[in-house]
Amino acid sequence: MSVTEMFSYIQGFLSADQDVREDIRKVVQTLEQMAREILTVLQSVHQPSGFKEIPSKCAKARELFSTVRTQIAELKTKFPVEQYYRFHEHWRFVLQRLTFLAAFVVYLESESLVTREEVAQILGIEVVREKGFHLDVEDYLAGVLIMASELSRLAVNSVTAGDYNRPLRISNFINELDSGFRLLNLKNDPLRKRYDGLKYDVKKIEEVVYDLSIRGLAKESESGGDK
């Protein structure tokens, strides 16, 4: 094989690769649009009037997730499944956003931490790599961390809206999450950087709880008094 032949063979490979990436980018763009729409729906829970509407907003968000599922199904057709990590960077960000949104919906509904299996189910994907398009554990954890900062905001806003009990429940939840994350041996990677922000969320929520307690506003303090 001559030098020229070799290079044109490689060139053929590279342009095929670029075509695949182009296709992926297009679908990921629609996914990002969808994620923004869901976020807009959920953002209204921060409004004073929004607290009563939480169940209806969650139902609306869950409806929108069905569109996400079809879009992800389309994404799956764009590349061979065993090359997931070759193109991972393209959808990593949006998958983390979607995990956050799914986790937020589940928290608002049941005040519990979404499992990785639940997220995978909401998004219509798999948990383990062997079965196909899956949710990487680091992406799941990153999504959960985004939710933590959203919850610290929610704690502040729920006080403004006159809901004094919610911050205590959020505080318990975040503390549990924090001790969970402390079990992990994180490397010096993006996930670690994001985790380093968790302590500020914890601190913020603790301040809210403190403010409520010294003013006697937290009536059911037995739920939050143990820390």
Added chain:
Amino acid sequence: MKKREDAAQDREASSLPSSPVIAAFKVFQQELDTKHDKYERLIKISRDVTIESKRTIFLLHRVTSVPNAEEILNEADAKLDGVRQKIGQIAEELRGEDLHQFHRAFTPGIQEYVEAASFLHYIRHRSLISLEEINARLVFIGTEKGDIRVSADAPPEGAQVLTFQVTPSDYLLGVADLTGELMRMCISSVGNGDIDTPFQLSQFLRQIHDGFSYIGNTGPYEISKKLHTLRQSLGKVEDACYTLRVRGSEIPKHMLADVFSSRTTLMDPEEGVV
């Protein structure tokens, strides 16, 4: 430090034993640790591959100055067999995994191997090794005891065959590095009074340069930087050929070496070696 962390972990884990969140995170901890461990092991093998490949390249540079080149080539072949053994370990680690998930851990080693293998191939056959030829030699037989052999013949019965595929990008980056070695080889062969090799090399380098220009910016991001170095190497080789042509007719052969040894010192020897 590590011990204290572990102790803190244990305390925390035992204080909240029943919580589903903690239970879930224990699973994540295991999964992440397994992944990180594998990554570290791959980095270590990759470093070994790099070091051994670099040594092979140094060995091959001696080819220009000794009478018996075949001996050195065989020695280099033996060394590369050792490197392939190590790549077999990478293939073993990657069994059942997505190659691209850990690609970053071993890509430097693989690039260096491509550089060494293609350098040896060039010295033997005066042509560019193809991606298939490289991949064809990265087929391994895993025996039951868990050790790995580079396959030469048909695999024995019941053995598992493992392959390692060099990605086109790694191949390309390795070939880009090769040009730096060829430049050094050109200069040193002139120093030894060999006036044919420089012309062959300049032709070969031009072909590679044209190939890279053809690929342009469709290739991986690192290419553009290497292309710059490639241009410099090509310039040096072309300059050397020019000087040989112009002055070769005037200077007696035995003095050529002196002309070039003073020229080469003017060039920065470190450039393009990377």
